[in-house]
Amino acid sequence: MMSALTLAVVLLSAVSLGLLGWALRLRRKALEARVFRDEPAVQESREMAALRDLLASLHERCRLAQDRAAETEHELAALVYAISHDLRAPLRGIDGFSQAVIEDHGRHLDATAQAYLARVRANATQINAMIDDLLALSKVVRAPFRPETVDVSTLARSIAVELSASEPTRPVRWEIPANIVATADRALLTEALRQLLANAWKFTSARDVAQISVCTLPPDPEYPGGTVYQVGDNGVGFDLQYAGRLFGPFQKMHSPEEFPSGRGIGLALVQRIVRRHEGRVWVDSAPGQGARFSFTLAGDPTVAELAGVPSAERTTPLSAAHGAAGAPLSKATTV
Amino acid sequence: MSAVAERPNVAPGKTILLVEDNPDDEALTLRALKRNGLSHQVHVAHDGVEALDYLFGRGAFAGRDLRDQPTVTLLDLKLPRLDGLEVLRQLRADQRTRCLPVVILTSSREDQDLVQGYGYGANSYIRKPVDFHQFVEAVRQVGSYWLVLNEDPPRNAS
Known part of the structure; x- marks a missing residue:
């Protein structure tokens, strides 16, 4: 009786163990099969998670950068106020x-x-x-940035009239063709053109007949950014070798004895105005050969494309801090 | 410019309140007023609180005869304790002083100060020139305009 019971237990145990082992084998196979089958999906979801993390961290960094830009702007405004008021007393x-x-x-x-x-x-x-x-x-x-279509020819001609009126006896040949247009902030572009034309006016003062021109050139492959606008003159020019800091504030290419007026602020203004349009400014000149200042009024479209900036947002440059870092770009220094 | 300018024909009883905290600016403004024959008619307040105390006859000026208000107040904007804009705001909010001519005389040429200054009811906004000759000339013009040319607001309007 006992032995029969024992035998039954042993047999049952053996069968259970066998069944268990089989089940485990089956399960392992099934698991292996599933892991094998699902591997790409698992990998993909891992990549997705990593991308999500990256995106989140980029968002966070972007937010921090915006905060910092706002803070900088606030400090700049306070500094400007202090300069404006406290330094004058x-x-x-x-x-x-x-x-x-x-x-x-x-x-x-x-x-x-x-x-x-x-x-x-x-x-x-x-x-x-x-x-x-x-x-x-x-x-x-x-300053607020409000791009609109600007008639550059009319603008340049009116500045030319002002300059001519300041010294009516000077023989100056102005070459400003009609129909030059730009998409730009009118007030800022007016200031930039005024500075460039006033420079041309000043540095051609010793010429028997001064020539000052405004024209457009096709986009420069080296500096993409649409139409190139150029202000040229036949004035005294300067050596590009020393023009590295030409666009910095208070940088002058001529001694006060040569040209007493001017404190070297005009080109710094021009450069910052061009930057606000996401454009570039550069100069070509040589001593005695006049100067040709060229600029664009738009950013490099391929860069904007790569950065994934929607086209609607590209028309408005970022904050004032945009592009503030780095050396002023001039062909003089890069060529 | 000659050292002694033509003395404007100022009627007696016309006075200037100069609100100025910077002693150098005070000395230069008084010098410019003196150049124009106006220095004896000036009272100086050195911050916003003192200016309001003077104009409202309180604090150190308690009991001051308020019928004797300045013909014009030359108000700096950046002042200790209470700034110029706040002084202006309180003057305009009070029936007794809401019509007093106030000329903002400041170093600032910031747009925000101009906008706020006029917004708070300044009658004029003059930027102090750095060049002393220009400063003397500015003070001469302000003095002759407000003390000679301009008709004061009626007393019962202030």
């Missing part, structure tokens, strides 16, 4: 009290002392003008 003191010494004690001062005080005042005046220049620069960077 001590300058007024320097100028005013120098003048007070001249007025109240001038009779006790010799000619040299009087001349020194005049220099003190001239320097105060110059710093004041430089503050104005810096404010003009910051205004160009912060």
Whole structure:
């Protein structure tokens, strides 16, 4: 009885173990089959997850960068206000009290002392003008940007009329063909053209007949960005070797004895205006050979395409901080 | 410019309140007023609170005869304690001072200050020139306009 029971238990156990082993084998096979079958899907979902993570981190970095840009802009505005208001007060003191010494004690001062005080005042005046220049620069960077179709020919011609009126006796041949148009912020483009034409006007002053032209050129393969606008003159020109910082504020190519007016702010303004259009500006010149300033008023379309910027967003350049880093681009330095 | 400018024909009782915290600017403004024969008619307040105390006859100026208000107030914008715009806002909000002529006289040429200054009811906005000759000339013109040419608001309107 006992042995029969034992036998039955042993047999049952053996059958159960066999069944269990078979089931496990089946299950392993099924698992293997499924893993094999589903492998691409698993890999794909892993990639998706990685992409999602990457996207999320890019979004986060983008948000941080925007925060930082807003912060920088805020600080810039505060700095500009401080410059505008607080730096002028001590300058007024320097100028005013120098003048007070001249007025109240001038009779006790010799000619040299009087001349020194005049220099003190001239320097105060110059710093004041430089503050104005810096404010003009910051205004160009912060001004609202409203692109529209601008008649460049009419604009350039009206600036030419203004310049001619400032020295009516100067023989200047203006070459400004009709129908030059651009998509640009009118106020900013006006300022840029005014600076470029005023430069051309100034640096052709020694020519028997000055020639100043405005024209367009087909897109430059080296600097994609649509139509190239060019302001050319037959003035004194300059050596490109020394033009590396031409577009920086207060950079001058000529000595004050040669050209006393100007503090080297015009091209810095031009460059920042062009940047706000996502364009580029460069110059071609040689001593005695005049100068040709070229610029575009749009970004490189292929870059925008690669970056995946929707075309509607491309018409408005990013914030003022955009493109602020890096050396000013000029053909002078890159060629 | 001659050292002694023509003295404008200012009627007696016409005064200027100069609100200016910077002692150098105060000295230069007084000098410019003196050049134009106007310095004896000036009261100086050195911050926004002092200016309001003077105009409302309170604090150190409690009991001041408020019929004797300045013909024109030359108001700097950046002031300790209470800035110029706030001074202007409070002046315009009070029946006694809402018509007082206020000329903002400041170093700032920021658009926001111009917009806010006029928005708060400034009668004029003058940027202090750095060049002292120009400054003297600006003060001369402000003085002759507000103290001589301009008709004061009627007393009961202030």
